[in-house]
Amino acid sequence: MKRSLYFVLRIAAAILLILNTGCWSSNEIEDVSVYVGLGLDVAQVSEFERGIEKQGASYPREKVLTATVQIVPPITGKGQKQGGSSSTPSEAYMNEKLTGDSIIQIFRQFSLRRDRPLIGHHLKVIVVSSELAKRYSLEQIFDFILRDNDIRPSCLVLVSHRNAFEALSTNEPGEVPALYLAGLVDNRYRSNKIIPPVTLIKLDSAMQSGSSFLLQNVVTAQNDHKFSGAGIFKGSTKKWVGELSQLDLEGLSWFSFDVKGGALKTYAPEGYSITYEPKNSKSKIIPKVEGNDISFHIKVSSEGRLIEDWSFPEIPSSGQYMRELEKQFEKEARKQIQQVLHKMQHVYRVDVGGFNKQLRIKYPKVWNKVKEDWDETFSNIPITYEIDMKITDFGSSTD
Amino acid sequence: MSGINNGPKDQITTSQAAVMVINYMLGAGILTLPRTMVEAAKTSDVWMSILISGVIILVAGWVIVKLCRRFQGKTVFQFMPEITGKWIAFIISMIIITYFITISAFEIRIMAEVTGFYLLEGTPAWAIVMTFMWVGLYLILGGINCIARLYEIILPITLVFFLIAILLSSRIFDVNHLRPLLGSGIKPVLQGIKPSLLSFTGYEIMLVTTAFMKNPKKANKAMMAGIVVPVIIYLITVIMVIGGMSINGVEKRTWPTLDLVRSFEVQGLFFERFESLLLVIWIMQIFSTFTVTHYAASLGWSQLFKKNVRPFIFAMLPVIYLIAMIPKDINEAFKLGDMFGNVSVYLFGGIPLILLLISILLKKGAKPN
Numbered sequence: 001m002k003r004s005l006y007f008v009l010r011i012a013a014a015i016l017l018i019l020n021t022g023c024w025s026s027n028e029i030e031d032v033s034v035y036v037g038l039g040l041d042v043a044q045v046s047e048f049e050r051g052i053e054k055q056g057a058s059y060p061r062e063k064v065l066t067a068t069v070q071i072v073p074p075i076t077g078k079g080q081k082q083g084g085s086s087s088t089p090s091e092a093y094m095n096e097k098l099t100g101d102s103i104i105q106i107f108r109q110f111s112l113r114r115d116r117p118l119i120g121h122h123l124k125v126i127v128v129s130s131e132l133a134k135r136y137s138l139e140q141i142f143d144f145i146l147r148d149n150d151i152r153p154s155c156l157v158l159v160s161h162r163n164a165f166e167a168l169s170t171n172e173p174g175e176v177p178a179l180y181l182a183g184l185v186d187n188r189y190r191s192n193k194i195i196p197p198v199t200l201i202k203l204d205s206a207m208q209s210g211s212s213f214l215l216q217n218v219v220t221a222q223n224d225h226k227f228s229g230a231g232i233f234k235g236s237t238k239k240w241v242g243e244l245s246q247l248d249l250e251g252l253s254w255f256s257f258d259v260k261g262g263a264l265k266t267y268a269p270e271g272y273s274i275t276y277e278p279k280n281s282k283s284k285i286i287p288k289v290e291g292n293d294i295s296f297h298i299k300v301s302s303e304g305r306l307i308e309d310w311s312f313p314e315i316p317s318s319g320q321y322m323r324e325l326e327k328q329f330e331k332e333a334r335k336q337i338q339q340v341l342h343k344m345q346h347v348y349r350v351d352v353g354g355f356n357k358q359l360r361i362k363y364p365k366v367w368n369k370v371k372e373d374w375d376e377t378f379s380n381i382p383i384t385y386e387i388d389m390k391i392t393d394f395g396s397s398t399d
Numbered sequence: 400m401s402g403i404n405n406g407p408k409d410q411i412t413t414s415q416a417a418v419m420v421i422n423y424m425l426g427a428g429i430l431t432l433p434r435t436m437v438e439a440a441k442t443s444d445v446w447m448s449i450l451i452s453g454v455i456i457l458v459a460g461w462v463i464v465k466l467c468r469r470f471q472g473k474t475v476f477q478f479m480p481e482i483t484g485k486w487i488a489f490i491i492s493m494i495i496i497t498y499f500i501t502i503s504a505f506e507i508r509i510m511a512e513v514t515g516f517y518l519l520e521g522t523p524a525w526a527i528v529m530t531f532m533w534v535g536l537y538l539i540l541g542g543i544n545c546i547a548r549l550y551e552i553i554l555p556i557t558l559v560f561f562l563i564a565i566l567l568s569s570r571i572f573d574v575n576h577l578r579p580l581l582g583s584g585i586k587p588v589l590q591g592i593k594p595s596l597l598s599f600t601g602y603e604i605m606l607v608t609t610a611f612m613k614n615p616k617k618a619n620k621a622m623m624a625g626i627v628v629p630v631i632i633y634l635i636t637v638i639m640v641i642g643g644m645s646i647n648g649v650e651k652r653t654w655p656t657l658d659l660v661r662s663f664e665v666q667g668l669f670f671e672r673f674e675s676l677l678l679v680i681w682i683m684q685i686f687s688t689f690t691v692t693h694y695a696a697s698l699g700w701s702q703l704f705k706k707n708v709r710p711f712i713f714a715m716l717p718v719i720y721l722i723a724m725i726p727k728d729i730n731e732a733f734k735l736g737d738m739f740g741n742v743s744v745y746l747f748g749g750i751p752l753i754l755l756l757i758s759i760l761l762k763k764g765a766k767p768n
Binding site for chain 2: 146149152153154199200201202204205206208209357360361362364368
């Protein structure tokens with residue numbers, strides 16, 4: 001009796017095993033739309049939406065923002081057939097726009113239009129237009145994105161000068177703009193006009209800390225893009241207040257984040273351009289507190305290479321000439337720093353240079369007193385700076 | 400199945416005892432630890448709180464070992480009547496058993512919540528929980544030896560992968576997030592001790608396992624190792640999480656440790672994303688916490704009523720499941736965990752000390768040589 005019972009149980013277990021050969025809630029990659037880029041703009045109702053609304057196909061909403069998702073279409077059988085002809089350029093990606101007042105609702109609206117619903121695991125870049133960020137706080141715009149369980153906190157956040165939709169479009173065949181933008185931040189070793197990447201998690205902690213911060217700015221023209229400068233976000237409102245130009249960023253980079261590369265150009269007395277390539281830069285912001293007076297001193301020391309010299313007739317790279325050039329480059333960097341400090345303190349009245357961090361670390365008690373209204377306090381704080389440039393070599397040509 | 404007693408084959412080595420403590424301690428807590436500590440202390444110095452509470456736990460652990468060593472080969476449920484008399488012992492035993500059951504349920508619930516959110520969205524909670532519990536049941540039926548041997552396999556895997564995943568986050572680590580040291584004085588550090596104590600629950604398992612040790616003289620060593628390893632793991636976790644995300648970032652994330660691993664991608668390595676890996680090894684840790692508490696609770700019942708342990712193991716299964724499903728949402732689940740963490744501080748920080756003092760005064764039990 002018992003034996004036959006065990007036999008039945010064994011058979012049952014074996015049958016159950018067959019039923020067990022899959023994932024419970026699996027979702028095949030072919031059945032979902034993977035989006036890699038997300039653009040957030042102020043509401044612009046698209047032709048399509050206007051068309052369907054005429055037929056009464058709308059739902060109650062305010063026209064607050066337009067979300068653009070950049071979908072990477074899966075390689076289908078159809079595409080392989082055409083294989084030989086490198087035809088339509090827009091094949092590498094697909095931009096979809098929808099308007100509404102809740103990002104998650106917009107996302108869910110997509111499932112009414114496409115058979116393959118969106119999944120956010122592979123979102124690489126979020127572009128916010130400055131226009132939208134001027135009107136709404138980033139805390140509001142990013143609330144869903146920070147809560148969502150699909151979107152990873154490693155996603156990069158950029159701000160676009162004009163339209164986020166444009167920033168996610170390209171004419172180049174085979175190029176996915178979102179991936180291209182995500183790759184640009186890796187070029188920091190070549191340019192000090194790129195700020196360290198701001199990922200979602202960094203954005204979140206910057207917003208929570210209440211200090212002002214920067215986001216890299218994307219400028220677009222003729223469907224091509226370029227990183228240029230950075231958008232400034234005020235800590236108290238988390239709204240876009242203005243922009244730092246490329247030159248400002250260069251100035252900022254000398255003391256605010258480590259310079260890994262770039263080119264510092266100045267003009268020789270005769271008017272020819274001479275360029276210095278920073279290789280190894282160190283900087284220090286030293287806060288000083290005397291009584292109630294706070295002041296900062298910036299110390300920059302940079303080593304690099306004389307990489308281009310247009311002087312004609314050529315001047316041999318003698319030691320004395322190098323010293324002269326060093327002075328010249330120092331002057332140039334000083335000019336840049338002065339410019340960005342002026343913008344921070346007197347134009348926008350925000351601290352995006354990390355001065356607050358140094359004060360917090362060195363004088364935590366003072367910081368606790370001034371942190372509430374730091375941006376205002378900061379605008380009246382005297383800042384001095386000294387720069388020490390050193391040309392260590394002149395490349396493979398000695399004259 | 401030897402049932403009530405530890406037969407000759409139900410014995411564990413010193414290192415197995417240590418591994419059991421470690422596996423019990425490392426559980427659901429590590430995913431939320433950085434947040435709970437920062438919430439309480441509001442400072443980046445919370446890693447010091449971990450060191451301090453580590454020392455406190457070492458003392459508490461030492462007391463427990465001292466107590467158990469006086470009653471060789473007996474678990475807390477067996478020797479307590481000798482100290483306090485039958486009825487008080489019965490009540491305290493019931494509390495301890497309830498505690499084990501609830502911790503077991505809590506771990507299961509958190510496991511279901513996290514896997515449901517990050518890993519298996521759409522799979523019903525009962526499907527995740529039940530398979531988990533059945534496998535656990537199968538393990539427990541094998542007795543303490545099987546449990547210990549499985550833990551010995553789990554532990555190195557979890558340690559290696561955990562450290563890889565956490566240390567890879569050094570790419571977003573910024574030491575400035577941890578500075579200034581003691582910027583707001585020592586007081587916040589002390590406030591951080593309480594939440595970190597909660598994550599050290601687990602050393603109490605020695606109240607049970609010392610009885611099974613082949614060489615009880617080394618119980619102290621096992622306890623030490625069992626506490627020091629989690630202290631190091633917690634320390635690394637908290638430092639890396641705060642260094643990577645800053646206290647402002649940590650405070651608002653539900654699962655900061657997971658989010659840390661989600662905050663970077665490693666290109667060119669075999670994996671680009673490590674959170675699934677972390678979740679998998681961490682589920683193993685939850686599994687071990689769940690099984691050991693389930694086992695301890697069942698063993699408690701069986702020794703209390705001097706009956707075979709087997710039926711109790713089965714009987715505990717639905718009880719644990721039902722308790723796990725009581726909290727209506729995740730916040731209630733966290734509250735439940737906090738509550739029993741608090742209970743544990745008094746239960747296993749206070750009572751063993753009292754028991755030890757009484758037994759010394761009344762000269763109960765054998766003095767350890």
